[in-house]
Amino acid sequence: MDNLVIARVFSEIGDLLELKGENPFKIRAYRTAADIVGQTGERVTDLTDAELRAIPGIGKTVATKIRELADTGQLAFLKELLEEFPPTILDLLRLQGVGPKTVARLYRELGIGSVDALESAAAEGRLRGLRGLGAKKEQLMLRAVAEYRRREGRFPMPDVQDIADALAEHLRGTDPDLQVTPVGSLRRGCETCGDADLLVAGTDLAVLERFTAYPGVDRVLGRGETKASVLLTSGLQADLRLVPPESVGAALQYFTGSKAHNIALRDRAVQRGLKLNEYGVYQLDTGERVAGATEPEVYAALALPFIPPELREGRGEIAAADTDALPHLVSRSDLRGDLHAHTTESDGRADLDAMAIAAREAGLEYLAITEHSKSLAMANGLDERRTLAHARRIREADARLDGITLLAGIECDILRDGALDLAEDCLAELDIVVASVHSAFSQEEREMTDRLLRAVESPVVDVIGHPTGRLLRRRDPYRVNIEELIGAAAAHGVALEINSQVDRLDLCDAHARLARDRGVPVVINSDAHATNAFELLRWGIVVARRAWLEPEHVLNTRSVAALRAGLRCNRN
Template identity: 45%
Template sequence: MLNKAAAKLLEGFADALEIRGANAFRVRAFRNAARQVDALTSDLSDLVNSGEIKNIKGIGKGIAGVLQEFVANQRVEEYDTMRAEIPAGVFEMLKVPGLGPKTVATLYNEHGITSLDALETAGRSGQLADIKAVGPKRQEKLLRELGRFRERTARHLIGEALPLAELLVEHLRAEPQVMEVEYAGSLRRGQETIGDLDILASSVNPDAVMEHFITADVVDDVIGFGSTKTTVLINNGIQVDLLVVEPPEYGAALMYFTGSKDHNIEIRSRAQARGLSLNEHGILDEETGTRHPAATEQEIYAAIGLPWIEPTLRENRGEIEAADAHTIPQLIVRDDIKGELHGHSLWSDGAAPIADMLEAAKSQNLEYFSITDHSGSLGVANGLDPERLAEQTKEISAGRTTSGSITLLHGSEVEILTDGNLDFSDEILASLDVVVASIHSSFNQSVEQMTTRMITAIEHPHVDIIGHPTGRILGRRDGYEFDVEAVMNAAAATGTALEINASPERLDLNDVMARRAAELGVPISINSDAHHPDSLGFMHYGILTAQRAWLRPADVLNTLPVEELLDWLRQPKPRRWIPH
């Protein structure tokens, strides 16, 4: 939908206006409109085309005109002009936490600071401390935030990068001169964040491929153009390199650019031991000087006596030895997932009614879907108290009669309180189908307190799953600290599942921790934690993380068919996990 993009545009418009010192009322009008558009439940294009947009509160004639232009052209001239006049670095400064448009406007207009580099230099030299809008105290804080910001923004979330990569690959497939094409790098390995995006194609006519590539809608800027490598920036600031190689080299190049570096080093030394020299162009017998076939990755691995290795495993974490011994497990794939056990609705902080979430789950071919709205003490998420939970039970019971092929489960994402007790009474928890227990507050407890808090929840007789166990938000917040081994051991001993929360902002547990948990015999549950029907697609990212954790379908609770899942949920704890 265009709504999100339009809301972003209005917000950017407001920033640009403020930086240019525009009338405060106009700036505020744009900010209000951005919020209104973001909260719209219907498609913005429909509202614009039918003229209804003018009836929406907070959207006056001027802004309606801007939206009209945006819907028609996907761009707005006045905005583009403003953006072109203000250095890009000024907008980048706005992304640093604690730096609002007002301060940025002062720094730019009165002190000529136009980039993050200039800001940092001014901070280090103490110049910011003398600026009235900043001052010495804020200067220190700004420098700290700036450092963290730079660390974070060097990488992009997989949830942002993957859909764009797929778009670009699809765009390239439409060009008849392209023979093979795939995205490579850390994205192909399913890493949670990526730096630059690498796409690899094979063709005998690379110029035609490059010409076609830069016509993709998402391409914003062409930074470098050549027949072997072209570099562009796409609309959200990700840098993309397209490499085009000759078809006989494609496998060697794909392997090289997929990495990881550690995996490739190990593979190369294995090749060397066999008298073969391997690089991104192919594989050569050093004694006879003959070239081995290298058009596919399979051929390369075969030349050194190995079966093909899944990209998600290529981290040199034992996969080469396992491939050699033929002990690489059958990795879980999306189709193994039979249901989801953690999802939200309008009852708490979700964006859709239960019925819509259920429809979305059906279209994902799930056998069961669990509504687990927040519990009462999470006020910010409109958590349910016992009365509202009882009302919700009625709606869910009614929903069950119409749910058809999918089983609707009633659960709760219940708050783990600071002492490890839960937000609902045992009696209420016992009445629910599924209990996901999560921490959303008091992250700063000591390691001991946090460990006790988690283990207490894990040992609770009615807790089935611990949601997003470390609480991290990628790029924004580290997880809280606790004794991971002790918590995992408690989960294994009680048969309590730990979640891989598949939301791309979380991916929590991460790959390394999920692998360790499965080794210890902890059941893993992979859930989208969807707050919107579209977010059920997050499962894909959870699966990639699970593959990186070497998980088999048998390690994952929600690969169980509905009857077996219900049996598992009904078993009293300590519940023995039996891999199937």
């Protein structure tokens, strides 16, 4: 059973327990378990009880429930909870400004158990009879219902980055020195963001007004002395925090999260007789302030080195920091080449020379040209004859152009049965072969996994491209046993790709970390189809950093000579 399915079960249990007014710490335990399971790269159903129990936050009860889900495919506890409420009631919790207490009362006192029922009741003015609910709240709920219907959930992180950049530009206005920093899930580099959080250092309340007056604002959700929230016309919520300069470090830390990281950090503070909040670090007994102006200072007050935001997910980063074992994360400047790009020979929009020059201008030392293969007719894929002719042209261009090394490659389709789309003797002529799935996405897991394993076992395949095939918000990953794939890649010395296209980001962070842990080399590729696409590498880097990858784990941080030596080196 997929980890995300199990995570959803625990998350629903948390919501339902909250509606029942259960012990908040029990609720938190289930939500923590949901986070942990969702962020684990390997299937938790494959772990032994002892391995499960060894994960902090997973205890006896949760481990037993994971086992029950693995064995029976369902969970009696969740079923019992769902008998107490209509299944549609959880939708009500997704409404802005509506929380568990309100939902529970709406259901108990008015029998409201769905968004539709709430909408009718609010429209008819039947809510204002309840204590604590007035006409204004009714209007807010109607608005929240409309927004809920319009919203498509979370936004891709690169889009949110653009929105945040534009907003920051607006806030700076005539003061280019104004310090505006994205925080929250955006700063941590999460692949999707539910909102855009910005932090401004200063004391001038005018910046809050500037924020709510931004032309892209649809409506103001709230505004006080230190914070304001707006809903943008794009449907994204944006939050601004204004903090005094002496507290910027503590505020950056606090608002970057994640929640799990912050809770652990505060716990550490309390253990050391300190209190940590968004204004600083204080002595518990005297209240004396000991840190807060900069983020490294805040971590130092807790006897920790600075922890990069991408690691702050409660996945062992504090323990690693405590023992001086934090990874030296890969960064964009470590990338020396790109191993996946297309030209007009298949479905790219720029020709060979233009792509080569653009790669050079993007600071790359080498670029592999990897067109589609013939079965992708829609993309003008190449057969063996065209592949070899194109390889000759690539090598000619390589000889002609200074400052960039071109590698002759292919993105070869993996056919339904796992065979490669081009003959092995043709592929063996090339410098690099990326193999990818582009068809028959609906195969069952066993069939799809065997298909990919066969490709990995081929002696001419160097890299598996976008290994799960997902398209964010459009297409789920195809059903592949990722652990088997990673195991096979490790055994055969085949690299797995982090594809930097904004709707792919595939491998995802959890899987890339698993690949690292199992000794599989990773490559970070643009999958460029145009000259500006090398910019996308920054998003692949974000995924890699969230996966704890260091330069040594990433093949295309090597020189071209070292890269060539590393390809197919484990084959016979």
